[in-house]
Amino acid sequence: GQQVMQIPQYQHVQEGEDFTTYCNSSTTLSNIQWYKQRPGGHPVFLIQLVKSGEVKKQKRLTFQFGEAKKNSSLHITATQTTDVGTYFCAGSYGQNFVFGPGTRLSVLP
């Protein structure tokens, strides 16, 4: 069935270091969304990418959608302790969105 993979599963970084999480699908996606879930919280929508090769930025966060629309990445520049949480991608195959397993980010001060 439709499946969205994410790597890495966990990432520990020192505050100030960069962080990247990757999302992959075996089939072409209509679009992709990214969410952040803080510890003890619920997922919060960050952004949606629709076009092939699309790049969007939100302050220190950079989101990319691959040319083939099968993969995406989220890059955080100079992480801060407030970036701690689990980052999920959710890929659309038409009508429904499939969530990836998430990447849990720890930031050491």
Add this chain to the structure above:
Amino acid sequence: KAGVTQTPRYLIKTRGQQVTLSCSPISGHRSVSWYQQTPGQGLQFLFEYFSETQRNKGNFPGRFSGRQFSNSRSEMNVSTLELGDSALYLCASTTSSGNYGYTFGSGTRLTVV
């Protein structure tokens, strides 16, 4: 505007019992999806309702069911509870297509003992 409201926030049930969880979506959102979240399994999709009809369904046993009312409020029911059903149940609402992102509620933490 008010967010997605889930009730109750916490619930403790005994094996074999049944439970009903409630979700009130954002006003104007007609799609409501339910997810089960456990530490080892991430976000597992249960089902989605749109205009009172189940539009999509995940791979969960028939013990898990749901419904949606005409005001878009949704309920999910789990019958014959098992220990493995202990999880955070999240509901998310969106517009018809989901293309503006899903808004999640704070969830219901279910513990089965």
